[in-house]
Amino acid sequence: MREDPLYKNRKVITIGVVSELTGLSERQIRYYEERKLIFPERTERGNRKYSFSDVERLIDIANKRDEGVRTYEIRQEMLKNKKKEDAKIRNQMLRGQINARFGIQKGKN
Template identity: 65%
Template sequence: MDRELSYKDKKVITIGTVCELTGLTERQIRYYEEKKLVFPERSKGKIRKYSFSDIETLIKIASMVEEGVQTFEIRQKMKKQKEKEIERKLIQGQINAHFGLRNGKR
């Protein structure tokens, strides 16, 4: 059974709108994509599509860059955060399985 994506994770926002919402330029956004910090989807016409989660990520990235953090360091921090989240989900799944729970509920 496929889970429906949260509205925050649906990739429906164009780069122009992302620029308006974040204050970043298209060039900055494409640079962060090039550095593998954000991963937009592409439409059939090759138009980048972002989610609200991507926008939040871009704002965090821009803030860290402004503070002098290098993109390599940002990528490493993001990787560690993702690993911790996966570990947390695995542990939660083990707990749920042990107690016969589904999604944390009986």
């Protein structure tokens, strides 16, 4: 049996289960979706499906809210972190292209 290394990102959990796991009400979870802090997928019937990564993110959001952080500030932090991650990936891709172009092998000087 092949194990998916990205199982945490598979959207398979219903909002009711997410509510039980996080201690948040379904209304709070939907509110965080409205504020663009969480992005569930929808089934053909319109039901929301979440991943384990989403559950972790919701717990992090709830903890920050308990500390008094506003949803706007959480969203800004998420955007900033995404830009950093995008830049890191872009740099890795460019480094790979340069290495391939000039025949540089990883680990050799």
